[in-house]
Amino acid sequence: MALTIEEVRHIARLARLSLTADEEARYQVQLSAILDYAARLRAVDTSAIPPTASVLPLDAPLRPDEARPSAAGAQILAQAPEVTDGMFRIPPVFP
Amino acid sequence: MTDLTTLSLLEASRGLRSGAFSSVELTRASLDRIQRLDAALFAFVFVSPEGALQQARLADQVLARWRKQPASPLSPLSGIPVAVKDVLCVQGMPAAAGSRILEGFFPPYTATSVQRLIDAGTVILGKTNTDEFAMGSSTENSSYGVTHNPWDLSRVPGGSSGGSAAAVASGLCFAALGSDTGGSIRQPAAFCGVTGLKTSYGRVSRYGLIAYGSSLDTVGGFARSAADLLPIYQTIAGHDPLDSTTLTAPAAEVDLQRGDLRGLRIGVPREYFIDGMQASVERGVRQAVEVFHSLGASIHDLHLPHTDLALPVYYLIAPAEASANLARYDGVRVGPRRGKGDLLDQYLETRGALFGPEVKRRIMLGTYALSAGYYDAYYGQAQKVRTLIKQDFDDAFRQVDLIACPVTPTTAFGIGQHGDDPLSMYLEDVFTLPANLAGVPGIAFPVGYDDAGLPIGVQLMAPSLGEAALIHAAHAYQSVTAWHKERPTL
Numbered sequence: 072m073a074l075t076i077e078e079v080r081h082i083a084r085l086a087r088l089s090l091t092a093d094e095e096a097r098y099q100v101q102l103s104a105i106l107d108y109a110a111r112l113r114a115v116d117t118s119a120i121p122p123t124a125s126v127l128p129l130d131a132p133l134r135p136d137e138a139r140p141s142a143a144g145a146q147i148l149a150q151a152p153e154v155t156d157g158m159f160r161i162p163p164v165f166p
Numbered sequence: 167m168t169d170l171t172t173l174s175l176l177e178a179s180r181g182l183r184s185g186a187f188s189s190v191e192l193t194r195a196s197l198d199r200i201q202r203l204d205a206a207l208f209a210f211v212f213v214s215p216e217g218a219l220q221q222a223r224l225a226d227q228v229l230a231r232w233r234k235q236p237a238s239p240l241s242p243l244s245g246i247p248v249a250v251k252d253v254l255c256v257q258g259m260p261a262a263a264g265s266r267i268l269e270g271f272f273p274p275y276t277a278t279s280v281q282r283l284i285d286a287g288t289v290i291l292g293k294t295n296t297d298e299f300a301m302g303s304s305t306e307n308s309s310y311g312v313t314h315n316p317w318d319l320s321r322v323p324g325g326s327s328g329g330s331a332a333a334v335a336s337g338l339c340f341a342a343l344g345s346d347t348g349g350s351i352r353q354p355a356a357f358c359g360v361t362g363l364k365t366s367y368g369r370v371s372r373y374g375l376i377a378y379g380s381s382l383d384t385v386g387g388f389a390r391s392a393a394d395l396l397p398i399y400q401t402i403a404g405h406d407p408l409d410s411t412t413l414t415a416p417a418a419e420v421d422l423q424r425g426d427l428r429g430l431r432i433g434v435p436r437e438y439f440i441d442g443m444q445a446s447v448e449r450g451v452r453q454a455v456e457v458f459h460s461l462g463a464s465i466h467d468l469h470l471p472h473t474d475l476a477l478p479v480y481y482l483i484a485p486a487e488a489s490a491n492l493a494r495y496d497g498v499r500v501g502p503r504r505g506k507g508d509l510l511d512q513y514l515e516t517r518g519a520l521f522g523p524e525v526k527r528r529i530m531l532g533t534y535a536l537s538a539g540y541y542d543a544y545y546g547q548a549q550k551v552r553t554l555i556k557q558d559f560d561d562a563f564r565q566v567d568l569i570a571c572p573v574t575p576t577t578a579f580g581i582g583q584h585g586d587d588p589l590s591m592y593l594e595d596v597f598t599l600p601a602n603l604a605g606v607p608g609i610a611f612p613v614g615y616d617d618a619g620l621p622i623g624v625q626l627m628a629p630s631l632g633e634a635a636l637i638h639a640a641h642a643y644q645s646v647t648a649w650h651k652e653r654p655t656l
Contacts, residue, residue, distance in 0.1 A: 079530075086489060086533040087496070087510075088526055089518030098530055101588055105531060108589060109478040112547050115554070122549030123556055125381050126367050126605030126630070127411055134407040142274030150271055152503035159498050166508040 073103045170195040172653075175340040175394035179242045182229055189229065189245030193222040193289050196247040200291065200338050203656050208313050209323075209333040211252050212260055213292035218247065221289040228287055242397045244287030249333045249342040252293035253300050253326075254385070255374040256280050259290075263376045264298040264308035264326075267520035271500045277374025278409065279343060279385045279402040286401045291339055294329030298522045299492065300350055300378045302326050303594040304584070307524040312581055315357060316654040317620050321578040324354030327388070331358040334388040336656055341389040341398050345375060347382045348480055349573075349598025352610035355388055356573035356623025359612040361395050361640060361650060362388045366630040367605035368413040371406030377491040379484035382602040391650050392611065392640035396420055399633055418634035422641050427461040430639065432626075433468030433566035438597055443575040446614075450622035451572045454613035454643065458570065461642050466566050470558040473600060475551050480599040481592055482535045482548035489532030492525065527588060552603050559604040559629075568639060569627040572597050573610045577620035601627050609636040612649040621652075 074082075079099045083090045090098065144157065153160040170192050173181065181187050197215050204210050225245035232240045250256055253263045255273035262268040276284070284290065297307035305313040305328035313328045315321040316336040323332040327344030331354035334342050344351040346364035355362025363386045370385040377383060385402065389395040403417040434455055439448055459465050497503035497516030505515030521529070535544035562569060574594060584591040601608040608627045615621055628635050644650050 074534075078534075082530050082534050082537070085537060086529045087493075087513040087517050088521070088529065089514035090526070094523075094526070097586070098527060101527060101586075102531060102534070104589055105481060105592075106534075106544075109482055109544065109548075112475060112478050112482075112551050113543065115475065115547075115551050117547060117550035117554075120550045120553050122546060123552040123603075124549060125411075126556060127413075131410045132405070132414060133410070146274045147499075150274075150500045152497060152501070161498055162505070162507065162509050162512050164509045 074099055074106070171199045171337040174391060175246055175389055176242065178246060178340055182245045183232070183240070185233060189222040189225040189289060190219060192245065193218050193247050196291055196339055203336060204338065206314065206319060207316060207332050207336060208311050209294055209329045209336070209338060210249065210292050211262065211295050211310050211329065214259055214290065217258060218289050218291050221284070225287045225289060241286035241401065243283065243401060245289065246340050247289040247291050248283060249291050249294045249330055249339040250280055251327050251330045251342065251344045252296050253345050253376045254280050254343060255376070256290060256293070259293055261293070261376065262310070263300070264296045264310060265521065265525065266309045266502070267495045267516070268501050270502070273374070275374060278371035278406045280374065282401050283343070294327070294333050294342060296329060297326035298525050299376065299488070300326040300345055300347055301488070301524050301528055303349070303353055303591055305329060306581065307522055309522050315578045316656060317359065318578065318618065321580050321620070322357065324357035324578065326350040328354045330388050331355055331360055331362065334358070334360045334390060336654060341387055341394060343385065343387050343402070346384050346386055346602065347379050348484060348602050349595045351386045351388065352573050352598050352608050352625055353594065355610040356621065357578040359621030359652060360388050360390055361392050361609065361611040362386065363395055363399055363633065363636065364601060364608045365399070365403065365633060366413070366607045368411050369607065369631065369633065370402045371409040371412050373406055373408040379487040380491060381487060382484055384602070391644050392609070392637045393422055393644070396422070396637050399637065403633070413631065415631055418631070420634045420637050422638070424638070425642055425645050427458055427463040427639060427642050430463040430568065431466060431566040432458050432463045432568045432570050433466045433562055434570055435468040435470045435473065435562070437470050437473035438571035440575065443572065444577060444616065446616040447572055447574070447576060447622050450614035451570070451624050454624040455570050457643055457647060458639065461646065468562055468566060468569065470562060470600070472551065472554045472558050476555055476600040476603055477592060477596055479548045479551050479555065479603060480595070481531070482544050483552065485528040485532030486535045486545050487532070489529045489536065492529055524588070555600055556604045559600070559606055563629040567628070568635060571625050573623040573625040577616045577618070577622060597625065606630050607633045607636055609640050611640050611644070612652070614649055615652070
């Protein structure tokens with residue numbers, strides 16, 4: 072199943088990826104080939120098969136909800152590209 | 167004095183205990199070898215000489231105290247230099263996961279698996295190269311450069327844990343941690359001629375592991391033999407309150423003294439011998455099965471009917487999970503930032519400019535598989551077929567104790583060989599993906615060399631939590647063969 076260039080642009084927008092025209096053209100071909108390959112799954116009758124989201128038994132253990140030390144705020148903020156007054160700084164949401 | 171880097175981990179451990187040499191001497195030997203060889207290999211993306219020597223001095227103090235009280239407990243890893251794949255966080259070291267988007271990131275905490283090694287007294291030499299966010303089968307997708315296979319520098323070491331495998335194979339460290347989401351420990355172990363263990367899903371904490379496909383990600387390790395790998399496995403396995411998906415069962419003991427495999431039922435699945443696979447790989451695996459038989463194991467023909475569906479299932483589920491996991495990289499909290507306009511522009515430009523081609527491809531694929539109108543046909547259907555693949559293993563392990571099969575269809579391929587053809591690269595993973603989808607453990611180790619002198623690997627798989635049986639069987643094989651003792655000429 073061939074993706075259109077518009078579909079490639081739509082997916083890139085959903086995924087928050089800016090792509091060059093060259094990348095769009097390349098991903099159109101490559102993703103179409105991969106989806107073609109994946110299409111063989113549709114031939115499998117799974118009408119009576121439940122999905123597997125995790126292989127683990129559904130009895131994940133709980134731990135007590137206790138405070139414990141974590142990295143200092145300053146240490147975490149030091150990793151950010153831009154910080155103001157102890158907060159992450161971002162550009163305006165609406166220009 | 168002999169070159170300390172040629173010792174096995176257990177020999178080095180005995181030398182440290184006896185006082186024949188110190189951890190500082192051992193660590194200096196590893197650091198010197200890295201200095202001498204790693205310019206050609208590029209196994210390491212970060213080396214920490216001062217930190218490593220500091221840990222070595224501490225280990226020497228512990229060892230000196232132990233020698234006065236030899237009855238007190240001491241980890242066999244005390245004072246042993248190891249390496250860590252650069253998808254695991256270590257406080258004080260950068261963690262880039264092979265990506266420009268994490269350039270300059272110094273995580274403020276340490277992954278549980280690494281912390282357990284540190285607590286056992288290991289020396290962390292540094293971080294090893296990986297495909298970006300562990301997405302790849304060759305380390306060619308690392309944004310920092312490709313790692314070279316120590317057996318032939320024009321070939322890839324496999325991936326994504328190619329740096330760890332190459333480092334262990336070339337004696338730059340005694341063991342290394344890796345991660346395996348679709349074969350990223352077993353395939354590079356096979357390509358580099360070392361022993362690599364992918365643990366059961368939930369066996370080792372993922373706390374501090376940079377996430378790729380969360381229902382598939384596992385942490386494991388590499389060493390030059392199964393016996394060397396055992397203390398690594400025993401140290402990192404177990405429940406972690408910081409990862410509620412870890413299993414609570416204790417790590418089973420392994421009796422390495424027992425040399426035979428009597429009573430063990432090994433199944434050989436016919437679906438793992440496919441048209442187009444390298445003849446010497448098939449021959450090597452079948453000869454290894456003969457060795458298991460000669461050690462007392464019974465060999466059984468096995469049928470895993472949904473094997474050929476593992477690849478399409480994996481390449482929908484893993485990208486879908488990756489597209490969600492990698493949504494967090496947006497230029498706000500860590501790493502560099504791109505874009506000059508509003509917030510959306512920053513997201514688009516940062517992610518577009520700083521993710522590499524394979525990561526963007528998988529994010530796109532996953533986003534599509536999860537998008538409205540396509541979810542049921544792609545992601546939903548893949549999850550259902552995953553159930554069938556898991557049932558194949560459940561059925562198989564009612565008939566046999568272990569499964570023996572190839573790790574890869576070929577030995578190590580050339581750098582650049584797969585060019586810009588992602589699907590042909592994905593096909594490299596055809597024999598390793600099923601274990602991740604089923605959540606079962608697997609071990610890969612060398613069973614011969616092809617005409618070009620490249621290692622051939624075999625893979626053993628066990629039911630969930632069956633790591634002890636895997637390590638035991640691999641050790642029994644290595645007790646009567648010498649393939650794992652071969653070393654590349656560097």
